[in-house]
Amino acid sequence: MKLTCYAMHGEPPLLRAAPATRDWMDGTPQAYAYRCLPLNIANAHGWEILCRTGFTAHWDGGASKDAIVITPDPGTVAPAISHFGSGVLTFHIEAVFRTEPGWSLYAQGPVNAPKDGIAPLTGIIETDWAPYSFTMNWKFTALGRVARFDAGEPFCAIFPIQRRLLESVEPEIRSLKDDPELEQRFQEWSTGRLRFNADLAQPGSAAQAEKWQKSYYLGLNPDGSPADPDHLIKLRPPGFVDKRGT
Numbered sequence: 129m130k131l132t133c134y135a136m137h138g139e140p141p142l143l144r145a146a147p148a149t150r151d152w153m154d155g156t157p158q159a160y161a162y163r164c165l166p167l168n169i170a171n172a173h174g175w176e177i178l179c180r181t182g183f184t185a186h187w188d189g190g191a192s193k194d195a196i197v198i199t200p201d202p203g204t205v206a207p208a209i210s211h212f213g214s215g216v217l218t219f220h221i222e223a224v225f226r227t228e229p230g231w232s233l234y235a236q237g238p239v240n241a242p243k244d245g246i247a248p249l250t251g252i253i254e255t256d257w258a259p260y261s262f263t264m265n266w267k268f269t270a271l272g273r274v275a276r277f278d279a280g281e282p283f284c285a286i287f288p289i290q291r292r293l294l295e296s297v298e299p300e301i302r303s304l305k306d307d308p309e310l311e312q313r314f315q316e317w318s319t320g321r322l323r324f325n326a327d328l329a330q331p332g333s334a335a336q337a338e339k340w341q342k343s344y345y346l347g348l349n350p351d352g353s354p355a356d357p358d359h360l361i362k363l364r365p366p367g368f369v370d371k372r373g374t
Contacts, residue, residue: 131233131288132226133368136261140372141223142178145365146171146285150240158339165345165361170239172363174287177221177264179207182279185246187215189271196268201279208266208277215268217246217275219283220261227255231288235264238282245273248284254291316350317343 133140148171153161162168181204186197193210196217200206211218225233233255237248249265264284268275277283304311320341327335343350347359 129231129288130226130228134224134226135372136222136224140368140370141221142180142280143368144176144178144282145367146174146176146239146282148172148362148364152242153240160340163340163345167240169360169363172365173239174234174285175365175368176238176282177219177284177286179277179279179281179283181205181207182281183208183277185217185275185277187268187271187273187275189215191215204279207283211263212265215271216249217266217268219264219266221264221284222261224259224261225253225255225286227288229256230291231256232291233286234289235262235284235286237264237266238285241282243275245270246275252289255288256291313350320350 133143135141148168150161150171153159153167182201183204183206184199185206185208186199188195188197191214193213195213196210196215198206198208198210198217208217208219210216227233233253234250235253236250243266246266246268249267251262251265253262266275266283304314324335324338324341327333330336342348343352345361347355347361349355
């Protein structure tokens, strides 16, 4: 699977493989947020585009373009503008991306990285044929706030998706009793979880020593047997390789 970034004007965008860590997760007691494997895998799912320079942006609540005032750091040019109005902050990405046939590019804000007063918008671009660049947009959610983006801070996250995959999905609703094996395993897990949480309150218990249940993290069934050989405990996408001129 090839994902190619064609730089438009000399230097390409600042790209990096999305890291698994987040400052707010580091700051949780005993870094307990990292015990949530779905968060870890989502954090590292794809690549991030970083700000070359830092700036602040303030929205006064108006719909016009000049309702957002952008102030770049001294001696720099801000990487974002007010292009659409209505409290939308726009980053131009100076590149054309290419994916293989049938694959689009999913562009969103950095995963699990909330910002106060402003939220990223999400877009899907048909990068297997479109000879166009795209923008990354953020929408102010509260007027009177100052949004800050630092140099080196990610403002966009990207990863490829199959364009027709969702149309081939056959979603349905069933009762858990329709799958007796799954129901049994769920009940084993549920009973064990209730017992574990109760034991956590008991001084010196095995649950207190274990601190948290690791079955999903380790890819194990409730009885401790391996569940899926394709289970991921960590995800580390490769970095972009600079092949300009070759």
